[in-house]
Amino acid sequence: MIELSRTDSGNASRSATRAANLAERIYGQLKRDIFDFRLLPGDRFTETEVAERMGVSRTPVREALFRLQRESYVEVLYRNGWRVRPFNFEYFEDLYDVRTILECAAVRRLCDRETMPQQLEDLKRIWLVPESARLEDMNTLSALDERFHEMLVEAAGNSEMALIHHDITEKIRIIRRLDFTKPPRVDATYVEHGMVLKAILERRPEPAQMMLKAHIEESRREVRKITLHMLHSARQDAQGRE
Amino acid sequence: MIELSRTDSGNASRSATRAANLAERIYGQLKRDIFDFRLLPGDRFTETEVAERMGVSRTPVREALFRLQRESYVEVLYRNGWRVRPFNFEYFEDLYDVRTILECAAVRRLCDRETMPQQLEDLKRIWLVPESARLEDMNTLSALDERFHEMLVEAAGNSEMALIHHDITEKIRIIRRLDFTKPPRVDATYVEHGMVLKAILERRPEPAQMMLKAHIEESRREVRKITLHMLHSARQDAQGRE
């Protein structure tokens, strides 16, 4: 089976299961609420409200909220409740840019190495496969795509860079998933990832960076188109529920 | 007077003054304790201990500690106290690398612009001065050096990149200050900053990046030498006090 593990201290989908402490569980739950648009950008809520809904006291709720605040998902209004941070497209654009910078730097470093790290082998096994062996499940692919980019950076060997990149990945996941709603992008992803990998293995940093950049740019463009529509319908859903 | 303001939500030296809430004050105080080696890497302590010393309850102390944990200054041992994270030189090396990557990317972007942002003018007024007008106070220079690099990144116009770079700056400040303990480095800093600025203003990205890289590398080398000695004597001081 494919190994994709990571220390992963902030994954919204998994942190709920291993609930070492309440605060972490609340953190995961809130994050998922935001990601699944149950809590919409701009929505206001109070600590007591969350505490009652989750059946715990305010203490762990506050701890979770402070973490989410630090990660800029929510903001506190002095003695006046909390708010899910409104969508800011410039924010995501900026994050995409930083992501590109870091990944390109990682690729450059990889090409400079004489021996390739294990991660590259793992990636080859996943992405350099015949067309018939390509996966089709959107959720799996979305997760694999994330791991492709993260593992590239991890392979470069700078843990702090990998950590920062991981944080960015977490932050843009909320809109990035939308990239995999259309099948054509799936095939394109296989092709583009494959080309990047080959360029790295052939130690050709310039083409590798260029293709990686183009690939991210393509995905970003796709997401940009979908997000507005998505947000709109989520708002309508929410109104329908009221 | 020179304007160097920044939103700056985590500066150890300033956050204590404007104590909006206790948690922030404790945060600043603890950070300063770590920076000034009153709390040494590896030192263990408890929440109650800190709370009593600062004359507050555990609640704001915990909030402050969680922030410091997230910024990887301290770590919690499950139901067994807290510890100042032991010095890890690889950690600082990695951060220096990421810093270099981000600043080089910023410089590249700056060179691509047709009009230069205001920040560049400010930096010129500080660093492109005759030798006679150079400042000599180490603390001021250390702060100005930090702002030079931060402002370069801010000038590039990507707020998220600037934020990440700012976080890194905060994290390496504890050892970076040591760079300004020797006068020769002061002169070198003036020369090197000046050269970088000129190269940017002349829209020559390659030399600009190379010089910036060399400058950071030089500073890193200097710090590397001093840190070990510094840490050693801090440990001896601490033992003498016991």
Add this chain to the structure above:
DNA sequence: GAACACAAACTTGTGTACAAGAAGGTGCTC
């Protein structure tokens, strides 16, 4: 009817009490 003062209802910030669990010392057994 409009504007202002006031009070009631909430909200977060902080302090405190108690619960769950880890570590280390103490006494017992062999």
Add this chain to the structure above:
DNA sequence: GAGCACCTTCTTGTACACAAGTTTGTGTTC
């Protein structure tokens, strides 16, 4: 004396009570 079980002590995790301050609605005045 060595090893083990137990218990005390101390730690963080959580709940809850109260303080400080904001908002909002209501009543009064003009």
